Amino acid sequence: MIRIWGRPNSICTKRVLWAFVEVGVEFDLTLASGTMGPDGHISRGAEPWGKVDEPWFRAMNPNGTIPVIDDDGFVLWESIAIIAWLANRYGDGILHDGRPETIARAVQWMSWTNEHLEPPLNTQILELHRLPEDQRTPGAVDEAGEAIARSVEGLEAQLARTAYVAGDRFSMGDIPTGAAVYRWRVFGQWGGPMPHVDAWLARLGEREGFRRHVAPPELHV
Ligand SMILES: N[C@@H](CCC(=O)N[C@@H](CS)C(=O)NCC(=O)O)C(=O)O
Structure with a gap:
């Protein structure tokens, strides 16, 4: 199953989650963020979900941002690139008509x-x-x-x-x-x-x- 790191209230993550549903591919979401966690934004003293600054995460995405996916060893960041991957790898005409x-x-x-x-x-x-x-x-x-x-x-x-x-x-x-x-x-x-x-x-x-x-x-x- 494709792994994704992100948080559902991040606009970039939710785009990718929506695209997963469109192409009918299952995913396994791990919560990750440097700015938000279960109790909200860090500016209010909340603990972030974390992970994004850890070396293994930075090895996947040197920017330390979400979302990131790992599709059977193919690691990709930038939500637009991820959506294009899902469209071209799994979409079969669902996310564009190929023109x-x-x-x-x-x-x-x-x-x-x-x-x-x-x-x-x-x-x-x-x-x-x-x-x-x-x-x-x-x-x-x-x-x-x-x-x-x-x-x-x-x-x-x-x-x-x-x-x-x-x-x-x-x-x-x-x-x-x-x-x-x-x-x-x-x-x-x-x-x-x-x-x-x-x-x-x-x-x-x-x-x-x-x-x-x-x-x-x-x-x-
Ligand atoms: N252009 C990037 C933006 C990545 C980005 O800045 N993601 C935000 C969430 S939308 C983020 O990582 N925020 C900090 C955090 O939650 O740690 C994309 O589309 O994936």
């Missing part, structure tokens, strides 16, 4: 999520939910909110043209993007009406992997 255009477009939106959406979204989740009040930065939530709203306008325009980010079929590109946008809509700062984005989120909400690993509120804050 170079679909794959490139899906990678485009996955990279966009990491580059443009995750940094300000991480700020909002920390500032609104995880940090104790006396450690919050005034104005940070609004500043991050402006950056997110500007970026998501581009996604709204894409979804006015196609039902999913890489075309009219669900693909791996919808996984990181959908998990992040859902987190923003539900736990970030409300960004105003976005009908195509919200209709797409409703479609994603019908998928088993989303329901299990993304929808539950306790997996976000």
